[in-house]
Amino acid sequence: MIGNFLDQFWSLTFGGLSLGFIYILIALGYTMVYGVLRMINFANSEVFMIATFATIIIVRDVYKFTQTSEYATGFRLWLILGTALLASMLVAGVLSVLIEIVAYRRLRRMNSGILAPLISAIGVSMVLAESVRIMSDSRPVASPRAMEKSFIGKFFDADIRLDNTIIIIAAIILLILLLAFVNKTRLGKAIRAVSMNGNAAKLMGINIDGVVSITFLVGGLMTGAAGFFYVLKYENTSFSIGFELGIAAFTAAILGGIGNIKGAFYGGLALGLLETYASFFLGTQWKAVTVFVVLVLILYTKPNGLFGEAMTQTRA
Amino acid sequence: MKKLRLTSVAAAAALAAASLVAYAPASNAAAKTITIGFQGPLTGEEAQVGQDELAGVLYAVRLFNAKNKGKYVVRVVQADDQGDPAQAAKVAPGIASNNKIIGLVGPAYSGATIASLPFYKQRLLPMISPSATRVSITDPASPGGALGLPVFHRVVVTDKVQGPSLFKLATKGVATPKVFIVDDQSAYGVGLVDYMKPAIPxxxxxxxxxxxDKTTDWSATVSKIKTAGANVVIYTGYFPQAAVFFKQLRDSGYTGILAGGDGVLSPSFVTLAPASVLEGVRLTAGTVPLADISTKLEADFKKKMGKASGVYAAESIDAANIFLSCIAKGVSTRAAMLSCVKAFKGKSLTGAALSFDANGDVAGGAMNGFEVRGGAIKFTGPVK
Incomplete structure (x- = not known):
């Protein structure tokens, strides 16, 4: 078994890494909002689900690909991938902002505490999932393949596949942009200020509603990118995938320490690799068990997650 | 909606029973009105299966009524169980106590069948299911004997036959088969593997x-298959997962054979992955699409029913035809129908001999093979 594992180590690792980066991006949707509002935005999983549909609509309906189409190449391919990525990010970003305005803002203004927005979040996620279920006739929907899944090289014995490579590189670029935004820009500073002490930030003249909207927008953009990468890698979706992926990303956020970007990063990577290795070693049926045993062990020793910080510290 | 439909079915049944007593002699002096039932999912997530089967039954009845004009008028009472055992337990009592119904095509699903059986057994309502394949319904070895005796029959072969056939089809033409088998953890998928195991050399x-069946990332399974050096991979599960799994397996560079059972045989299957990925996928199923039996038959079906035939169309027509041939012999009670069905010897739409064994299973039924070619599922003949 160990020998087999070493044989397959690098190909499992590449698969696990690209899955991990998808988790990271969704986890950011949870963690950004939590950092600012101390609230779990459970509707984020459905934002992700709708982003996967946005990608498919672009590829299938705008660029008219079918399951028997020729693969796109060269400039056209990058144009298609670029449009689909931007569209999913925009759809998800705007949807997140709308969800905040419709479902949370009024509750927050009325100081409803933390439970009412939680129920409101679950309600929104049900409405979104059911709406898509009705529109998609409860059927799984596949994305036609626009890009050939070619091998671009070998690393030790493992084939390096184009889609996994694109996911890893693009996700890293997005993360660098996100860190630059949060650390270097005025808006980013405002987000951090609200996250550290909302009342003080308000007294300094920061527009809290504006900052909250921007946070939802940024979290949504990241989750939307995850939707695009998911379709690029797995080429299918359904109204019900939000739950599964959402729980996984939420677990990743908790594992790493919710509320900070570093936590989402390491939590997502750890989860992606852990799931993949565990499925190989113990069988896929043990994947979830392994993940949660590890989660409990980590929380047992570090209750705030791997990189959890005290509430008052910076969240970037 | 559910409730409304239920009560309206019950009301219609009651009304029909009442009207029979009052008006039957006057309304159509020469023709005799006989009622059979159909039970399956007509609404909800599984509605497509039930609606397709119902269309098959109505098609057969329509041909029969046209042929026997002036002699018999057969009516079909529809019962919607949504493919759900809980729902089936609610509709079955109404069907069972409606004595006008002398035979029932269905239920479509095994779970719903098991939930309905106590009511039908109590009132001795003969049943012929086009698609309930769970082995225990007719298996004398199941606790308490075959669950369905004496009223249950089916025209579809079970997973006991499908397991070995699937293995045979998957390894056909392979000199040294190295088979890797993946199930979806469902009762269907695990069961199919259990029935396959004894047949593996x-x-x-x-x-x-x-x-x-919630898995989206198959990389671990793909790695196992590659380490094992398999050249045949069989998946026992349903088409949405099969499409994703086969895609990821092919994308990893696997070039061997891919195969699956009737859970994968769906017209939607080929829309879920690129045609090049699914090319050559081998499938088994007890059913044969009408168009593969005869294109003329399919065209006539489409003309009369207003839609293309579905997956179990042939079985639904066969099941209805057995009842109809008994009716043509003058059968008009449940007891007479039950003995007529048990003694039935005839031909199925495909031309094969059709009769039932002592447990209600179709005698000598065969599994059929299919292959995906150019983005469409093609019938390749019975598995031998």
Whole structure:
């Protein structure tokens, strides 16, 4: 078994890494909002689900690909991938902002505490999932393949596949942009200020509603990118995938320490690799068990997650 | 909606019973009105299966009524169980106590069948299911004997036959098969593997995996298959997962054979992955699409029913035809129908001999093979 594992180590690792980066991006949707509002935005999983549909609509309906189409190449391919990525990010970003305005803002203004927005979040996620279920006739929907899944090289014995490579590189670029935004820009500073002490930030003249909207927008953009990468890698979706992926990303956020970007990063990577290795070693049926045993062990020793910080510290 | 439909079915049944007593002699002096039932999912997520089967039954009845004009008028009472055992337990009592119904095509699903059986057995309502394949319904070895005796029959072969056939089809033409089998952790998928195992020759199996039907990332299973050096991969589960799994397996560079059972045989299957990925996928199923029996038959079906035939169309027509041939012999009670069905010897739409064994299973039923070619599922003949 160990020998087999070493044989397959690098190909499992590449698969696990690209899955991990998808988790990271969704986890950011949870963690950004939590950092600012101390609230779990459970509707984020459905934002992700709708982003996967946005990608498919672009590829299938705008660029008219079918399951028997020729693969796109060269400039056209990058144009298609670029449009689909931007569209999913925009759809998800705007949807997140709308969800905040419709479902949370009024509750927050009325100081409803933390439970009412939680129920409101679950309600929104049900409405979104059911709406898509009705529109998609409860059927799984596949994305036609626009890009050939070619091998671009070998690393030790493992084939390096184009889609996994694109996911890893693009996700890293997005993360660098996100860190630059949060650390270097005025808006980013405002987000951090609200996250550290909302009342003080308000007294300094920061527009809290504006900052909250921007946070939802940024979290949504990241989750939307995850939707695009998911379709690029797995080429299918359904109204019900939000739950599964959402729980996984939420677990990743908790594992790493919710509320900070570093936590989402390491939590997502750890989860992606852990799931993949565990499925190989113990069988896929043990994947979830392994993940949660590890989660409990980590929380047992570090209750705030791997990189959890005290509430008052910076969240970037 | 559910409730409304239910009550309206019950009301219609009651009304029909009442009207029979009052008006039957006056309304159509020469023609005799006989009622049969259909039970399956007509609404909800599984509605497509039930609606397709119902269309098959109505098609057969329509041909029969046209042929026997002036002699018989057969009516079909529809019962919607949504494919759900809980729902089936609610509709079955109404059907069972409606004595006008002398035979029932269905239920479509095994779970719903088991939930309905106590009511039908109590009132001795003869049943012929086009698609309930769970082995225990007719298996004398199940606790308490075959659940369905004496009223249950089916025209579809079970997974007991499908398991070995699927293995045979998957390894056909392979000199040294190294088979890797993956199930979806469902009762259907695990059961199919259990029935397949005794049929696997020594040394031909190189591994098993069991993967939840919620899984989207198959890389671990793919790695296992590659380490095992398999050249045949069989998946016992349903088409949405099969499409994703096969895609990821092919994308990893696997070039061997891919195969699946009737859970994968759906017209939607080929829309879920690129045609090049699914090319050559081998499938088994007890059913044969009408168009593969005869294109003329399919055209006539489409003309009369206003839609293309579905997956179990042939079985639904066969099941209805058995009842109809008994009716043509003058059968008009449940008891007479039951003995007529048990003694039935005839031909199915495909031309094969059709009769039932002592447990209600179709005698000598065969599994059919299919292959995906150019983005469409093609019938390749019975598995031998």
């Amino acid at each position: 020594a040394g031909q199996s190189v591994g098993f995996d069991s993967v939840s």
